[in-house]
Amino acid sequence: DEITVGELASRLKQTASNVIKKLMGLGVMASVSEVVDYDTAALVAEEFGAKVEHEVHVTIEERLFEDVADDPGVLEERPPVVVVMGHVDHGKTSILDAIRKTRVTAGEAGGITQAIGAYQVEAGGKAITFLDTPGHEAFTSMRARGADLTDIAVLVVAADDGIMPQTIESINHAKAAGTTIIVAINKMDKPQANPEQVKEQLTKYELVPEEWGGDTICVPVSALTGQGIPDLLENINLLAEVKELRANPNRRAKGAVVEARLDKGQGPVATILVQNGTLKKGDCIIAGTAVGRVRVMRNDKGEPIETAGPSTPVEITGLTEVPAAGDLFEAVADERLARELADQRAAKQKEEQWGSYQKVTLDNLFSQIEEGERKELPIVVKADVQGSAEAVKQSLEKISNDEVRVKVIHAGVGGISKSDVMLAAASGAIIIGFNVRPDPVAKAEAAQAEVELRMYRVIYDAINDVTDAMKGMLAPKI
């Protein structure tokens, strides 16, 4: 909130020398090109009988996004968005499969073919949307990016195993997100199944079964035989009704990216979930730093569609780059402004990522740690698919110990490019490629900038090398 004397004069329709005189009267010595603060400007203006108001800064976001609250009258019921969580091997994947199979009996033309990372089923004439990435890590990494997608979490607990560490983690993640939990007590076909014990254990985590006077719905199921699956779906619908899930289909779409990848022929392909509004083919959308017009839109059966309303998962092409899972997207009217915002975001990201570090390789990492020169190992990860990029990133960051923190400054999809090398060079990072290769330009650039490129096919090998390097035990290169 400051203004040059010249600008102040022109706004007051006064000569600069008049303004300078007034300023001198106030004890402020300023030339035409110098700036004065808001309070001083206000005093001068007052002397000329004018009023000064704070300038209202309108951000690109404010100009670009339709930020109107929906009138309750225009809201319509929308399907619940459901995620499946629980301990490993308790049957999350099997339950998602079993639910998907109900589409066949529902007479769906597409049968069980599924093209994208989310699908819808119908139960009792109502749709339910399932996110097809089981587990709380995906759920939480999406939330960390700002995407709160899910309304209901199905907590899968094996009836023969009971509550295990990841069951507890799942409960905590769901609770932190304010997501309602419905419990599927799975593997009921097994002779050792003991649902009563599961319920007993649940009460320790403030999940008191309905039949015991609480408000947690527990449904005994078997993903193997299909027993209880329709009951589970029915109960999800009941819960959804209680939650009164509503959206306005008659506005521009907004939502979040569920997953994304780079396709050789189609370019960036993203599975997105529309949370509010309706997305139409041809709409311009912005998702993180990616912009573009929706070129092809497909539903969960891979069929091309023209529009997608609230809670509908679709796969789209047409974006300029691969967005990250959990990036929020929004359809906008002004494509030029959207590109400007994307550039702004990209520049900001770069600024945050660029720092000056000393050059590092896995070979000299240990000596740098020992000499106290290094507290952080920055890494750029490039992988063939978004899922691997995310997995490599998470595994690498977990290696951090008390002395040195492994920090993935960028994890992206696609071959290693010159810009990756530049980022690594500027940050003193090494580059880990997972099932990808550097292009020739990137390779030359890396040699010149002395950026270490390491290619892997197996996550385990990458983790091992970085772990060994941190301990000074990396086997010498042959």
Ligand code: GDP
């Ligand atoms: P996830 O790790 O939670 O996704 O678990 P999976 O769906 O991969 O299942 C783990 C194992 O349990 C697999 O061998 C499944 O065949 C088995 N399984 C899953 N559901 C059932 C069930 O209802 N009954 C029985 N008997 N086995 C099941």
